[in-house]
Amino acid sequence: MNPEQRFSERAKGREGSEIRRLFKMSMKPGIISFAGGMPDPGSFPSKKAAEVREAGLRERGEILLQYGAARGDDRLIEVVLERMQQKGVEAGPRNVLITSGAQQGLDLCGKIFSDPGDVLLVESPTFIGALGAFRNYRAELAGVPMEADGIHLERLKGSLEALRDRGIAPKFLYTMPNFQNPSGITMSREKRRRLLEIAEAYDFLIVEDDAYSDLWLEGSAEDVRPIKALDTNGRVIYLGSFSKIVSPGIRLGWALGREDFIDRFEMAKQMMDVCPSPLIQAMVVGLSEDGFLERHIAELRGIYRSRRDAMLTALMRYMPDGVFWTKPKGGFYIWVTLPEGMDAVALLPKALEKNVAYVIGMAFHADKSGRNTFRISFCHETEEIIEEGIRRLGEAIAEAIR
Amino acid sequence: MNPEQRFSERAKGREGSEIRRLFKMSMKPGIISFAGGMPDPGSFPSKKAAEVREAGLRERGEILLQYGAARGDDRLIEVVLERMQQKGVEAGPRNVLITSGAQQGLDLCGKIFSDPGDVLLVESPTFIGALGAFRNYRAELAGVPMEADGIHLERLKGSLEALRDRGIAPKFLYTMPNFQNPSGITMSREKRRRLLEIAEAYDFLIVEDDAYSDLWLEGSAEDVRPIKALDTNGRVIYLGSFSKIVSPGIRLGWALGREDFIDRFEMAKQMMDVCPSPLIQAMVVGLSEDGFLERHIAELRGIYRSRRDAMLTALMRYMPDGVFWTKPKGGFYIWVTLPEGMDAVALLPKALEKNVAYVIGMAFHADKSGRNTFRISFCHETEEIIEEGIRRLGEAIAEAIR
Numbered sequence: 149m150n151p152e153q154r155f156s157e158r159a160k161g162r163e164g165s166e167i168r169r170l171f172k173m174s175m176k177p178g179i180i181s182f183a184g185g186m187p188d189p190g191s192f193p194s195k196k197a198a199e200v201r202e203a204g205l206r207e208r209g210e211i212l213l214q215y216g217a218a219r220g221d222d223r224l225i226e227v228v229l230e231r232m233q234q235k236g237v238e239a240g241p242r243n244v245l246i247t248s249g250a251q252q253g254l255d256l257c258g259k260i261f262s263d264p265g266d267v268l269l270v271e272s273p274t275f276i277g278a279l280g281a282f283r284n285y286r287a288e289l290a291g292v293p294m295e296a297d298g299i300h301l302e303r304l305k306g307s308l309e310a311l312r313d314r315g316i317a318p319k320f321l322y323t324m325p326n327f328q329n330p331s332g333i334t335m336s337r338e339k340r341r342r343l344l345e346i347a348e349a350y351d352f353l354i355v356e357d358d359a360y361s362d363l364w365l366e367g368s369a370e371d372v373r374p375i376k377a378l379d380t381n382g383r384v385i386y387l388g389s390f391s392k393i394v395s396p397g398i399r400l401g402w403a404l405g406r407e408d409f410i411d412r413f414e415m416a417k418q419m420m421d422v423c424p425s426p427l428i429q430a431m432v433v434g435l436s437e438d439g440f441l442e443r444h445i446a447e448l449r450g451i452y453r454s455r456r457d458a459m460l461t462a463l464m465r466y467m468p469d470g471v472f473w474t475k476p477k478g479g480f481y482i483w484v485t486l487p488e489g490m491d492a493v494a495l496l497p498k499a500l501e502k503n504v505a506y507v508i509g510m511a512f513h514a515d516k517s518g519r520n521t522f523r524i525s526f527c528h529e530t531e532e533i534i535e536e537g538i539r540r541l542g543e544a545i546a547e548a549i550r
Numbered sequence: 551m552n553p554e555q556r557f558s559e560r561a562k563g564r565e566g567s568e569i570r571r572l573f574k575m576s577m578k579p580g581i582i583s584f585a586g587g588m589p590d591p592g593s594f595p596s597k598k599a600a601e602v603r604e605a606g607l608r609e610r611g612e613i614l615l616q617y618g619a620a621r622g623d624d625r626l627i628e629v630v631l632e633r634m635q636q637k638g639v640e641a642g643p644r645n646v647l648i649t650s651g652a653q654q655g656l657d658l659c660g661k662i663f664s665d666p667g668d669v670l671l672v673e674s675p676t677f678i679g680a681l682g683a684f685r686n687y688r689a690e691l692a693g694v695p696m697e698a699d700g701i702h703l704e705r706l707k708g709s710l711e712a713l714r715d716r717g718i719a720p721k722f723l724y725t726m727p728n729f730q731n732p733s734g735i736t737m738s739r740e741k742r743r744r745l746l747e748i749a750e751a752y753d754f755l756i757v758e759d760d761a762y763s764d765l766w767l768e769g770s771a772e773d774v775r776p777i778k779a780l781d782t783n784g785r786v787i788y789l790g791s792f793s794k795i796v797s798p799g800i801r802l803g804w805a806l807g808r809e810d811f812i813d814r815f816e817m818a819k820q821m822m823d824v825c826p827s828p829l830i831q832a833m834v835v836g837l838s839e840d841g842f843l844e845r846h847i848a849e850l851r852g853i854y855r856s857r858r859d860a861m862l863t864a865l866m867r868y869m870p871d872g873v874f875w876t877k878p879k880g881g882f883y884i885w886v887t888l889p890e891g892m893d894a895v896a897l898l899p900k901a902l903e904k905n906v907a908y909v910i911g912m913a914f915h916a917d918k919s920g921r922n923t924f925r926i927s928f929c930h931e932t933e934e935i936i937e938e939g940i941r942r943l944g945e946a947i948a949e950a951i952r
Contacts, residue, residue: 159814189612201604215799266558
């Protein structure tokens, strides 16, 4: 049996990517890993979770272990709506679908909006998981470069005009306006407004991935108000996540948008995995009571602020001249640009020899550009280890420059 | 904004199906529902689950709340492999992927194997969730009729020949050989062998959905050995589920097959929802220790045996002449055939007036045939209520015949 001939077009030829090989290389034990996006496990609310879950199962096991509503638990949807209201987004229960993390929201956007060959706009660089989700629907991904204050709007308009000349209207633009994964860049408020105007003018949807906004490390929540808060025409589908504020192992997020969009998402999700787990949803409802979650998030900000600061300080200290990096105001990630002509792919084995890992920038570009860039994350290691890891990384780069 | 024009081809025109409308009508409060496939909530192992979960979270919260392996937890995969070995299937860890219920396995089969327009073979009737999952990939679904001992092999061969004349090779055949949802029919052992031979001869894959096999209510586990146990050529993708033996609210199942297939499933799943919840997986591992799960399943058999018997007895007593039904040896479902020319769709409002609900047979057919059939489930109501519900149903049918 030749298995390859049996696969769908979307599944063919996926096995041997360089990116996957490099990911696997980066997972060796004992390494200082700036590669992953795993939150600090010491920060998880395990004790509180045990308390609320235990009570729930003993008292309401008959409900929590049964099939639940495809759309999600009403009480968790209320929690989401309250959080969204604090972000300036007014919506009702029929605007929300609980998902298995924001990743499932991305899969649903691909499924509901895109046919093979459709053009989707993405930031360049952008989240790997979005590239993968959209590629599964055989969309053509057009990258738009980033600037220090977010997506490059003139370049976006240029792409839109070029597409229009070819008779193509993109289905949606995917953006992560706050502390973008991988660049750490935050879109300015002015740009959010203008992006929405451009979406109106060229008539495409915006998929707004806001997985990190609660982890602002300076300024205030006002600075990270979502594009959705400006959206009066149902043009934005907002994707949220509990992964970074509760834990990723619970696999819960949400999609928020027009009722008719969310209805389709619900119908599709029923045929994907029936419903989110009522048990886990009840746990998050429990964690949201009495202000626990807000206090918890404030603690998380403290943890990640120290780590970000440690990484930025170490970068200043150890990076050779000609290396540049972003200064994120929140989230998990810093984006490093090596001198033009240097190759982060070739550098990686040298960094791994020194037991430090990052993710090559190429992985985050729809067109596999960005060879002189990489992503490092400050979420997972302690301050001391961050300093040591950046020291080693600086050493590896200095040796490669020489 | 015209939302309809923004949807992908797969998502268009899905909103207003008659089947969805009838489903919703059947969910009115106070009704005796034979419609759903919800297990008896009183049977859920809530207390034991609370114990293992609470301890797990307190001792291993840092692991259980973190991202896990995309493929699933090693320990749960071991549990799966042991259960599969008992069913006569020898496999290794690389043959298994943990899924969000068997439904996600169906979604993955559609995603990995089928392109728009591809022909997939299904039993007629078949599981609604499979029809929905495969339709999301815009497959053409060809139904093959069922007999008392499973899929009609001569009709299958006829379909295969007709397709071959058109130059079409189906990608796979989807079957539920044990206590099929919706018909309750079990495929004979001889037919399983012959079906596999036909798959070899015509070179298609078999997707075997085995969600109910542990709930055999007579005979023994030997009678329900999966087709996968006969498969020496990697032709069968087996889908299992913890929904019926632990609880559906945990959303856990598995896919088992050739390594190269499972590798693709894993890559696709990563882009769908990253990983299954380590927390929930650990709970199921805990429930599997010290023989608890086996004892629990034996108890479930007792519960569902009484309910099945109560329903069969009531059908004998209350159904008018000319009505036929299957006598399932396990699972949750009985399939009822009304006299030719009668319409189960037209009957449903009359049944609902008497506060009893079923699912119309049409919903389970790829071609929407089967209008004189419906499915009733004995899983959710107690013996007394089952008798009363069947009495009312018999009354409604008798009135319609008159």
